[in-house]
Amino acid sequence: MRIGLDVMGGDFAPDAIIEGAVDSLQYLSDNEKLVLIGDEKSIFSKLKKMQIESSLFDIVHTSEIIEMAEHPAKAFSQKKDSSIAVGYAMLKNGAIEGFCSAGNTGAMLVGASYTVNVIPGVLRPALATLLPCIDNRNSVILDVGLNPDCKPEVLLQYGILGSIYAKYVLGKDKPTVGLINIGEEETKGTPAVKAAYEMMKEHPALNFVGNLEGNNLFRETMTDVIVCDGFVGNVILKQGEAFHHIYKSRNLKDSFFDRLDFENIGGTPIVGINANVVIGHGISKRKAIMNMVLQTRAVVHANLAQKIKEAI
Amino acid sequence: MRIGLDVMGGDFAPDAIIEGAVDSLQYLSDNEKLVLIGDEKSIFSKLKKMQIESSLFDIVHTSEIIEMAEHPAKAFSQKKDSSIAVGYAMLKNGAIEGFCSAGNTGAMLVGASYTVNVIPGVLRPALATLLPCIDNRNSVILDVGLNPDCKPEVLLQYGILGSIYAKYVLGKDKPTVGLINIGEEETKGTPAVKAAYEMMKEHPALNFVGNLEGNNLFRETMTDVIVCDGFVGNVILKQGEAFHHIYKSRNLKDSFFDRLDFENIGGTPIVGINANVVIGHGISKRKAIMNMVLQTRAVVHANLAQKIKEAI
Numbered sequence: 113m114r115i116g117l118d119v120m121g122g123d124f125a126p127d128a129i130i131e132g133a134v135d136s137l138q139y140l141s142d143n144e145k146l147v148l149i150g151d152e153k154s155i156f157s158k159l160k161k162m163q164i165e166s167s168l169f170d171i172v173h174t175s176e177i178i179e180m181a182e183h184p185a186k187a188f189s190q191k192k193d194s195s196i197a198v199g200y201a202m203l204k205n206g207a208i209e210g211f212c213s214a215g216n217t218g219a220m221l222v223g224a225s226y227t228v229n230v231i232p233g234v235l236r237p238a239l240a241t242l243l244p245c246i247d248n249r250n251s252v253i254l255d256v257g258l259n260p261d262c263k264p265e266v267l268l269q270y271g272i273l274g275s276i277y278a279k280y281v282l283g284k285d286k287p288t289v290g291l292i293n294i295g296e297e298e299t300k301g302t303p304a305v306k307a308a309y310e311m312m313k314e315h316p317a318l319n320f321v322g323n324l325e326g327n328n329l330f331r332e333t334m335t336d337v338i339v340c341d342g343f344v345g346n347v348i349l350k351q352g353e354a355f356h357h358i359y360k361s362r363n364l365k366d367s368f369f370d371r372l373d374f375e376n377i378g379g380t381p382i383v384g385i386n387a388n389v390v391i392g393h394g395i396s397k398r399k400a401i402m403n404m405v406l407q408t409r410a411v412v413h414a415n416l417a418q419k420i421k422e423a424i
Numbered sequence: 425m426r427i428g429l430d431v432m433g434g435d436f437a438p439d440a441i442i443e444g445a446v447d448s449l450q451y452l453s454d455n456e457k458l459v460l461i462g463d464e465k466s467i468f469s470k471l472k473k474m475q476i477e478s479s480l481f482d483i484v485h486t487s488e489i490i491e492m493a494e495h496p497a498k499a500f501s502q503k504k505d506s507s508i509a510v511g512y513a514m515l516k517n518g519a520i521e522g523f524c525s526a527g528n529t530g531a532m533l534v535g536a537s538y539t540v541n542v543i544p545g546v547l548r549p550a551l552a553t554l555l556p557c558i559d560n561r562n563s564v565i566l567d568v569g570l571n572p573d574c575k576p577e578v579l580l581q582y583g584i585l586g587s588i589y590a591k592y593v594l595g596k597d598k599p600t601v602g603l604i605n606i607g608e609e610e611t612k613g614t615p616a617v618k619a620a621y622e623m624m625k626e627h628p629a630l631n632f633v634g635n636l637e638g639n640n641l642f643r644e645t646m647t648d649v650i651v652c653d654g655f656v657g658n659v660i661l662k663q664g665e666a667f668h669h670i671y672k673s674r675n676l677k678d679s680f681f682d683r684l685d686f687e688n689i690g691g692t693p694i695v696g697i698n699a700n701v702v703i704g705h706g707i708s709k710r711k712a713i714m715n716m717v718l719q720t721r722a723v724v725h726a727n728l729a730q731k732i733k734e735a736i
Contacts, residue, residue: 246670257606260614294569294658302572302655326662330670343614346606347656348663350638355667358558358642362678368670 113143114170115408116208119150120177120195121215122401123394126150129214130158132401137168139406145170146405147208149195151177174198180394184218188226196220200227203387210412212379212404214392221258221382221391228387231417233424235266237384239342239391240277241349244371247332252277255342256349256380262341264307267291269424271318273383274337276423280414282336290324290335292344298323308339317423330368378403381411384420388412425455426482427720428520431462432489432507433527434713435706438462441526442470444713449480451718457482458717459520461507463489486510492706496530500538508532512539515699522724524691524716526704533570533694533703540699543729545736547578549696551654551703552589553661556683559644564589567654568661568692574653576619579603581736583630585695586649588735592726594648602636602647604656610635620651629735642680690715693723696732700724 117133119126133146140146148155152173159166176194178187191197199211200223213220224230230237238255245251254270254277255262262270271289278287291309293301298309300323312320321335328334329348340348356372370376378400379390388411392404429445431438445458452458460467464485471478488506490499503509511523512535525532536542542549550567557563566582566589567574574582583601590599603621605613610621612635624632633647640646641660652660668684682688690712691702700723704716 246673260606260612260617292659294572294655300572305572305655326659327665327669329663329666331666343606343617344656344659347604347638348659351641351660351663353639354641354643357639358680361558362680364676364678366674366676368674 113409113412114145114147114208115405115412116147116149116199116202116211117405118195118199118211118213118215119148119155120174121213122392122396123180124397125215126154127158128397129401130155131162131398133169133405134162134164135398135402136405140409144409147172147202149199150174172198172202178216178219180216182216182219184216184222187216188219188222196223200224203389204228210388210390210408212390212392212408214379214394214396214401214404217391217394220389224382224385224387224389228385231384231386231421231424234384234420235269236262237382238270238273239380240274240383241380242377243330243334243338243352244368245330245332245334246368249336250282251334251336251338252282253338253340253345253348254383255340256345257342260341260343262304264304264311267304267308267339267341268311268315270339271312271315271320271337272423273420274339275318276419277383277416278336280419281410281416284336286319287336289318289320289337289339290322290328292338292340293323293325295325296323375400376403378405378407381407381416383416386417386421388417425721425724426457426459426520427717427724428459428461428511428514428523429717430507430511430523430525430527431460431467432486433525434704434708435492436709437527438466439470440709441713442467443474443710444708445481445717446474446476447710447714448717452721456721459484459514461511462486484510484514490528490531492528494528494531496528496534499528500531500534508535512536515701516540522700522702522720524702524704524720526706526708526713526716529703529706532701536694536697536699536701540697540701543696543698543733543736546585546696546732547581548574549694550582550585551692552586552695553692554689555642555646555650555664556680557642557644557646558680561648562594563646563648563650564594565650565652565657565660566695567652568657569654572653572655574616576616576623579616579620579651579653580623580627582651583624583627583632583649584735585732586651587630588731589695589728590648592731593722593728596648598631599648601630601632601649601651602634602640604650604652604660605635605637607637608635687712688715690717690719693719693728695728698729698733700729
C-alpha cells in the first residue's frame with residue numbers, strides 16, 4: 113500500500129509535515145510506504161537534519177505550491193506541478209491508494225471533483241470526522257462543512273455513508289444512526305430534517321434510533337453515526353474545539369477532554385468520492401499530521417471508497 | 425414591581441418552584457413582590473413546612489394545571505384557570521409586570537401570541553439565552569429554538585433585538601454582534617446567512633463584527649450578541665449542557681465550567697413580544713427557579729419589551 117502525503121500544505125509546512133511523516137513510520141508495516149510529495153530539496157534537508165534515512169520514504173518532487181489563501185479552482189487548474197495536483201494525478205493513475213493533505217481545503221475538494229470524481233449515485237460527498245464519546249467510543253459525524261444546506265435525501269444518504277464508514281473503518285456492527293435535531297419528537301425541526309426523519313426511519317440499511325439533541329453529543333447517548341447538514345456539523349465540531357481550548361487554558365487534566373484534541377483525529381475523509389482522500393486542519397503540527405497519515409491508512413485498509421461504491 | 429411565577433409548571437413543581445421563590449426573596453427590594461400563581465393549598469402547605477410567612481408573597485389561586493406533555497394550544501385555550509392562562513391574563517391587564525414559568529414551553533409560547541401579542545414590526549419573536557465567556561462576560565444568543573429556519577431579515581432583526589437586550593439587560597454599551605457561520609469569510613454559509621451578513625454589515629444600529637465560528641464560542645473572541653437560527657442556537661446551547669454534564673461527571677473543578685450550568689441562568693426570555701416573559705427549563709430545581717425569577721426581574725427592570733417597542 114502506498115499513501116501520498118502533501119508535504120507543502122498547511123500552516124507549518126513543510127517541516128511539521130515531514131516530522132509527522134517520520135513519526136508515523138513506526139506504525140507502518142513493511143508493505144506500506146509513505147510517499148512524500150513536495151519540494152525534494154526541503155524534504156532531503158529536513159530528513160538529514162532529523163537523521164532519518166530518506167529511503168524510508170518514496171519521494172516525488174513537485175515545483176509549485178498552492179498557498180492556503182489561493183483561489184482553489186484557479187490554483188488547482190494552473191499549478192499542474194503543485195503537490196496537490198500531483199497527488200491527485202497519482203491517486204487517479206493508481207500510483208497511490210490514499211492521499212492526504214493539510215493544505216488548501218478548497219483545492220483538495222476541487223481536485224477530488226476534477227480528477228477522481230464523485231461515486232455515481234452519491235448525491236453529495238461529505239466531510240466526515242470523528243467525535244470522542246465519554247464511553248471511549250468514537251462516533252462519525254457528517255457533514256462537517258461541505259454542504260451547509262442539505263435536502264432530505266442527502267441527509268438520508270449521509271446516514272448510509274456514515275454507517276459504511278462506522279462499519280468498515282471503526283469496525284462497528286450495525287452502527288446506530290441519529291439525526292441532529294432540536295427535540296426528540298419527530299415533528300421537530302426544519303422541513304428538511306422532518307422529511308429526512310421520515311425517510312431514515314423506514315430505510316432498511318439504517319439502524320436509525322431517531323433524533324439526537326445537542327445534549328446527547330459526546331455522551332453515552334451519542335449514536336455511532338451522527339447525521340446533520342454541513343452548517344450544523346461544522347459548528348458542533350468547532351464548538352468541541354472551543355471547549356478543548358478552554359480546557360487546556362484552565363490547566364485541567366482529564367482523559368476525555370484530552371481526546372477532544374483534533375490532533376488525535378488528524379483529518380476528515382471526503383466520503384463519497386472514487387478515492388480515499390483525507391483533509392487535515394490547516395494548523396496541523398507534527399502529531400496531527402502523524403494521525404492524519406494513520407487515518408488515511410485506516411481508510412485505505414477499509415477500502416472505504418470501494419465499499420461505498422458497492423453499497424450505493 | 426410585581427413578578428408572576430407559575431408554581432405548577434416544571435418537572436419538580438410545585439415544591440421546587442416554591443423553594444426557588446423563597447430563595448429569591450433575599451434579592452428583592454421592598455417595592456418588589458413575587459406573585460405565586462397556582463394551587464393555594466399546595467403553596468400554603470409548602471410555605472408552612474418551610475416556616476416561611478405566606479404574606480411575603482402575593483398568592484393567586486388557580487385550579488387547573490397544564491401538564492408538560494399536553495398539546496399547547498388546546499390546553500391553553502381550554503384550561504382558563506391554569507396557572508399559565510391566569511399568569512398571561514394578569515400580565516395583559518397589568519396586574520404583574522413580568523411572568524415566568526418552567527412549565528409547558530409550547531403553552532407559554534401560545535399564551536404569548538394569544539394574549540400579549542408580538543410587537544408590531546417584529547418579524548419573529550425569539551428565545552434569547554446567555555452563554556458564559558471565559559473572560560467573565562455573558563453573551564446573549566438568539567434564537568435558541570423558536571424558529572429553526574430563518575430568513576435573512578429575521579437574522580438581521582435578531583441582531584437588533586439582541587443588541588437591545590445586551591444594552592439594557594446586560595448593561596453593555598455598543599454591544600458587538602457576530603453571525604454564526606462556518607468560516608470567517610463573508611462568502612461562507614447558506615444563502616440565508618450570506619444575505620444576512622450583507623444586511624448586517626451595513627446596518628447603522630449594529631456594531632457588527634462579522635462571522636463567528638463555533639471555535640469562537642465561550643472564548644474571548646465571542647461577541648456580546650450571537651445571531652443564529654433556532655436550530656443552530658438550540659444545538660449550541662444543548663452542546664454546552666453536554667459539556668457541563670461531562671465536566672460534572674468527571675469530578676473536575678473549574679469556575680468557568682461551573683458557570684456553564686443552566687441553573688445559573690435560569691431561563692430564556694421571549695424577545696419581541698409585548699410583555700416581559702421568561703421560560704425556564706422543565707428540569708429546573710430550586711436554584712434554577714431562583715435564577716429564573718431574578719432574570720425576570722432584570723428583564724422587567726430593563727423594561728425590555730418597551731425598549732424593543734421604541735426601537736423597532
